[in-house]
Amino acid sequence: GQQLNQxxxxxxxxxxxxxxxxxxxxxxxxxxxxxxxDPGEGPVLxxxxxxxxxxxxxxxxxxxxxxxxxxxxxxxxxxxxxxVGIYFCxxxxxxxGNLIFGKGTKLSVKx
Amino acid sequence: xxxxxxTPKFRVLKTGQSMTLLCAQDMNHEYMYWYRxxxxxxxxxxxxxxxxxxxxxxEVPDGYNVSRLKKQNFLLGLESAAPxxxxxxxxxxxxxxxxxxxxxxxxxxxLSVL
Numbered sequence: 001g002q003q004l005n006q007x008x009x010x011x012x013x014x015x016x017x018x019x020x021x022x023x024x025x026x027x028x029x030x031x032x033x034x035x036x037x038d039p040g041e042g043p044v045l046x047x048x049x050x051x052x053x054x055x056x057x058x059x060x061x062x063x064x065x066x067x068x069x070x071x072x073x074x075x076x077x078x079x080x081x082x083x084v085g086i087y088f089c090x091x092x093x094x095x096x097g098n099l100i101f102g103k104g105t106k107l108s109v110k111x
Numbered sequence: 112x113x114x115x116x117x118t119p120k121f122r123v124l125k126t127g128q129s130m131t132l133l134c135a136q137d138m139n140h141e142y143m144y145w146y147r148x149x150x151x152x153x154x155x156x157x158x159x160x161x162x163x164x165x166x167x168x169x170e171v172p173d174g175y176n177v178s179r180l181k182k183q184n185f186l187l188g189l190e191s192a193a194p195x196x197x198x199x200x201x202x203x204x205x206x207x208x209x210x211x212x213x214x215x216x217x218x219x220x221x222l223s224v225l
Binding site: 009031033035040041042043044045048088090092094096097098099100101102103104 | 115144151152153154155156159161167169170201203212213214215216217218219
């Protein structure tokens with residue numbers, strides 16, 4: 001089945017640094033979703049992208065839908081301790097349009 | 112507005128025991144899903160439902176059964192728990208599974224099978 005490859009798997013950064021992560025697919029997606037999972041909680045939607053080339057921001061977070069429609073990027077500017085968590089990309093690549101998820105990027109922020 | 116509520120939050124089972132995880136949503140969503148999350152594996156779909164009275168298999172359905180008797184509830188059952196089913200289970204719901212499929216998740220059930 002289809003897979004989403006997320007990188008990096010984990011990141012350890014200093015507070016105030018910018019963060020970049022990406023997600024790639026072997027096939028074309030028409031939607032990209034980015035979720036964040038806080039420790040001990042369920043994933044929460046951060047940003048949804050619906051058009052190739054689309055750039056969308058949510059506070060300090062910016063996500064882009066790649067032109068090839070096979071990738072997406074998430075950037076976090078000026079990271080803070082509460083950015084800690086696992087970031088998942090997702091897209092409708094499963095059977096009957098169900099979402100498939102990347103394996104996540106685990107972010108750790110040192111104050 | 113509670114969103115998606117899962118019960119229980121934690122459970123420890125012995126091998127061979129059975130249990131049911133309950134998911135309830137108050138958003139009038141048609142679609143509901145059960146996932147399991149294992150370290151380094153992301154979220155994998157177990158079963159899903161496209162409406163009241165319907166269920167379908169996902170990516171990893173073996174060892175699990177589900178029922179959707181009411182639109183707002185989606186139950187996940189383990190008939191004979193195995194250590195390989197130790198995981199964190201998440202329920203989610205969505206209005207549609209078309210292009211703008213945004214799923215809303217519960218807080219999870221942490222299950223250990225000894």
